[in-house]
Amino acid sequence: MPTTKDILLQILEESSIQHTSFGKTQLVKLLYLTEVEYYRNYNERLTDLEWLFYHYGPYALAIDDILNERDFVQTKAKIKNEKNLILIKVAEGLSRYKSEVDTKVSLIIKKIVGQWKDRLLEDLLDYVYFETEPMEAVDKRGDVLDFTTIKKETNKVVIPLKASKETEQRVAELRKRIAPTLKRLSEQRVTEKHEGKEYQKAIEAWDEEEQVDAESLRHLKIIIKP
DSSP states (O other), rough: OOOHHHHHHHHHHHHHHOOOOOEHHHHHHHHHHHHHHHHHHHSSSSOOOOOOTTTTEEEEEEHHHHTTTTTEEEEEEEOOTSSSEEEEOOTTTOOOOGGOHHHHHHHHHHHHHHHHHTTOOOHHHHHHHHHHHHHOOOOOTTTOOOOGSSSSOOEEEEEEEEOOHHHHHHHHHHHHHHHHHHHHHHHHHHHHOOOHHHHHHHHHHHHHHHSSSGGGEEEEEEEEEE
């Protein structure tokens, strides 16, 4: 199995390939999500890290010492609110770690980085904090996270299809017909829960979506569950 250092380096390398960079908080959370995804697929831990419910969700204290090793380069960068952000990159000329990360781990990392590279840090923190099973199962800060709470991935086959013009028209007509009902229900939900401006933006996005013609529905998917 790859070491925690090798996995962190691979995450950073993949971020460079996908033309993005991560601060320490993001890097730690992406490592955690890699662990979660690995366990979900293979029903075993990827590392021996002891993950805790810490200040901003899952954290492993051993990561601090690893990131201080010479394999990593930490640089300060200014962000919009004038605070300093510490960006972490792979040290130049370091390549041996690539052979230590096997294909199945590398593919998971590629998927995780791709999913989160353009998302806000707040979205990432919100997801790991409230929508991953080990965090959902703990009660208080300092508790050790239990990866056995993770639900195994259900096998499914996704078959992309090209819809006929007749199907496209029928789908477009259906969406147009149900749009007012969905919008009305959504507006009622806003009133009941007082969700404010953020939810209104979602409603506006729905309105814009309804202006898209049937061409956007050309690539349909059928999901088959065993």
